[in-house]
Amino acid sequence: MSADTTGLPVTLVSGPSFQVQGQDTLLKGALRAGIGFPYECSVGGCGSCKFDLVEGEVHTLWAEAPGLSPRDRHKGKRLACQSVPLGPVTAKLRLDPACEPRIRPLRQSATLTRVEQVTHDMRQFSFRTPGPAEFLAGQYALLQFPALGLQRAYSMSNLPNPQGEWQFIVRRVPQGAGTGHLFDQLQPGDVLEIDGPYGMAWLRPPERDLLCIAGGSGLAPMLSVARAAAPLLQETGRRLHFYFGVRTPADRAAQALLAGLPGYGDRLRCEEVVSQPSADDARQGGWTGATGLVHEVVDARLGERLAEHEVYFAGPPAMVQAVTELLMVRRAVPYGQIHFDRFF
Ligand SMILES: Cc1cc2nc3c(=O)[nH]c(=O)nc-3n(C[C@H](O)[C@H](O)[C@H](O)COP(=O)(O)OP(=O)(O)OC[C@H]3O[C@@H](n4cnc5c(N)ncnc54)[C@H](O)[C@@H]3O)c2cc1C
Ligand code: FES
Structure with missing residues (x-):
């Protein structure tokens, strides 16, 4: 296979x-060409896109990207999501058919x-593109901030649509460059670039x-996965269990956002x-719900029945690690039933 548009080969x-x-x-070049280049985060954090540069030169966007270990660097490994070719390049890696994009990413x-x-500390940002918002529920896009010369990954919270509406729910990170810009600088009417869709944690039938x-x-x-799945629950006879782990009661938002979906409170809980x-929450009777780490509560509720589920999860790497261990090591959930994104 060979793409016929001009560019660097x-x-x-x-x-x-x-x-x-x-x-x-x-990485973007490969995915735009429909090739199953292994990847996960697109932002240098996970290391899934490692390759050997056999011939040619690349410019490295983020030299200290944590996706490469000191051992990887010693062996001369590169990250495809951080490598911009400067001329013809030959690369060595093992392709993964599971990473072949169902929808090729576009800018x-x-x-x-x-x-x-x-x-x-969370806001929903809605954007409009001239073309349709084509993605699978659960995927993410790269937001390019031209004023800052950087990009950040954000997951769509809405559903794909022909009107070109993209919604993102973003948590402000103290001193964060991208979230600082989104929260404090960007005004309705401002324009940036959306590049996507990316990611493998999309909803399967x-x-x-x-x-x-x-x-x-x-x-x-x-939210996007639940929004896409909710209308199918009745006809397929399935249930959806949704758990949202937060630090304090003030961080809760999931129940309010899910409440209008079909089957809420019945097939969707x-x-x-x-x-x-x-201590104040408890004294004032303010929080009477579940406490602890979200994966522990999930295990307490579903235990051995976890292996009967198709599991989707997203969040900080430490949470994803804890959930993965619970599912794979303690509860023997088959890997094919597990779909996740780590938010580096
Ligand atoms: C797949 C994925 C999906 C995500 N979805 C969401 C979401 O839906 N909502 C949400 O709130 N957050 C999401 N995030 C996290 C988000 O991308 C940002 O990391 C977060 O908003 C903090 O960005 P910041 O610029 O404010 O913070 P900063 O601290 O300025 O930057 C944090 C991130 O930027 C990257 N970075 C840091 N330095 C450099 C550098 N020199 N060059 C290149 N990259 C650098 C790293 O990935 C780092 O984690 C997602 C992350 C990933 C990987
Ligand atoms: S996809 Fe390149 S480091 Fe995650």
């Missing part, structure tokens, strides 16, 4: 060739149309009951889990 040892356009990274200009407060676990800002893709209820 990339040859894969024992794989297809493709072209990389403009300032695209090797579109996007106008901010609305900003809504979700909690004290529900062949068993569903479990969604969100930690903090991991809420966005799980949501439980919010607070890890740090303050």
Whole structure:
């Protein structure tokens, strides 16, 4: 296979060739060409896109990206999501058919149309693109901030639509460059670029009951999955259990956002889990729900039945690690039933 648009040619040892356009990274070039290049985060955090540079030169966007260990660096490994080809390149890696994009990622200009407060530190940002918002529920996009010369990954919380509406629920990170810009600088009418869709934690046809676990800002893709799955629950006879792990009662948002979906309170149930209820909450009778770490509450509720579920989860790497261990080590959930995104 070989793409016929002009750009810099990339040859894969024992794989297809493709072209990389403009300032695209090797990973974006491969995915735009429909190639199953292994990846997860697109932002240098996970290390899934490692490859060997056999021939040619690349510009490295983020030299200290944590996706490469000191051992990887010693062996000369590169990250495809951080490598922009400077000329023809030959690369060596093992392709993964599971990473072949169902929808090839595209870059579109996007106008901010609305900003809504979700909690004290989370807002929903709605953008409009000229073309349709094509993605699978659970996927993410890369928001390019031209004023800052950086990009950040955010998961869509809405459903794909022909009108080109993209919604993101973003948690403000103290001193964060991208979230600082989104929260404090960007105004409705401002334009940036949306590049997507990316990610593998998209909703599969529900062949068993569903479990969604969100930690903090991991809420966005799980909302999208729940929104896509809810109308199917009745006809397929499935259930969806939704767990949202937060630090304090003030961080809760999932029940309010899910309440209008079909089957809510019946086939779709949501439980919010607070890890740090303050003494005041308890004294004032303010928080009477589940406390602790979200994966522990999930295990207490579903235990051995976990292996009967298709499981989707998103959140900070530590939460994703804890949930993965619970599912794979303690509860022997088959890997094919597990779909997650780590928010580096
Ligand atoms: C797949 C995925 C989906 C995500 N979805 C969401 C979501 O729906 N909602 C949400 O609130 N957050 C989400 N995040 C997290 C989000 O992308 C940002 O990391 C977060 O908003 C903090 O960004 P910041 O710029 O404010 O913070 P900063 O502290 O300025 O930057 C944090 C992130 O930027 C990257 N970074 C740091 N330095 C560099 C550098 N020199 N070059 C390149 N990259 C650098 C790293 O990935 C780091 O984690 C997601 C992350 C991933 C990987
Ligand atoms: S996809 Fe490149 S480090 Fe995660």
